[in-house]
Amino acid sequence: MRITIVVACAVLLLGTSCTDASSGEERAPSPTAAPTTMPPQPTTTLPATTTTVLTSGLEVGGDPTEAFETFTFATEIGIGDEDNELSIASTGRFADPDFHCDLSLGLGGIDLDQSVTYLDNVVYYDNGFADLQTTTIDDPTVTDAMDLCPGTSAFWSEFGNFGAVEDLSGFEGASVTTAGRPATEYDLTVIGERGSAIEDFPFESVEAFRLTVDNATAVLLAVEMIGVAGDAAIAAGVPVQPGGTFIVRFELADVNQPMTIEAPVSS
Numbered sequence: 001m002r003i004t005i006v007v008a009c010a011v012l013l014l015g016t017s018c019t020d021a022s023s024g025e026e027r028a029p030s031p032t033a034a035p036t037t038m039p040p041q042p043t044t045t046l047p048a049t050t051t052t053v054l055t056s057g058l059e060v061g062g063d064p065t066e067a068f069e070t071f072t073f074a075t076e077i078g079i080g081d082e083d084n085e086l087s088i089a090s091t092g093r094f095a096d097p098d099f100h101c102d103l104s105l106g107l108g109g110i111d112l113d114q115s116v117t118y119l120d121n122v123v124y125y126d127n128g129f130a131d132l133q134t135t136t137i138d139d140p141t142v143t144d145a146m147d148l149c150p151g152t153s154a155f156w157s158e159f160g161n162f163g164a165v166e167d168l169s170g171f172e173g174a175s176v177t178t179a180g181r182p183a184t185e186y187d188l189t190v191i192g193e194r195g196s197a198i199e200d201f202p203f204e205s206v207e208a209f210r211l212t213v214d215n216a217t218a219v220l221l222a223v224e225m226i227g228v229a230g231d232a233a234i235a236a237g238v239p240v241q242p243g244g245t246f247i248v249r250f251e252l253a254d255v256n257q258p259m260t261i262e263a264p265v266s267s
Helices: 003-017 140-147 153-159 189-197 231-235
Strands: 043-045 051-054 070-080 085-095 098-107 110-119 122-126 133-135 171-178 181-187 203-214 220-229 245-253
Touching (some): 140 153
Antiparallel strands (some): 070 245, 122 133, 203 220, 220 245
């Protein structure tokens, strides 16, 4: 799992975007919008007698931009300790192959709001400082923002698919309906006692670890991970001291529902 790479992209955006590329002078970030709020997730639990057993070696995850035609998304990554606070949040929608993503980033009191839209082979990028820019999807100046957007394959490549979940036979999952699809919800909080089951597990201890898996595709529809940052996170350069809180959440909704992406208008 490569959550630490996603965090590094956010730190890079916050660090470089606050400097004017032409003059080298620091520029104040644009006014911060209201904090991103995770949208309500429609989840209907079926009778308690309906369970699915998670077998050893089940591989969950994958790229929803390949598995689904459309979806909306909301993500949140938060890292905090007495010295540093880092937050990354995104909301948006994907309608193959187009997407729109609103990003809200914060680090050490610096807040930055950005947006990136891909429509008809054109990228519209608002870096939070300048006028709306139009460019191409292979433009390196928008790579970091793209890597933070769940409407792109780049995000899922960096975020990882949680690897092949091993040595978890016997875990029971509740049958639920999430994002309008039959799914299975697993509470794996005790994995905190054996984090080596997941490659580069970033937590030293875990308060909550829940996965909701689409039954048809094994794509993750929802994740909640709350814990204390471990050696893997710190070694990868995540700006958190030992004992710092580490939160990862994301949700998909409106899977394969009709939706469109519109070109943004410069303010």
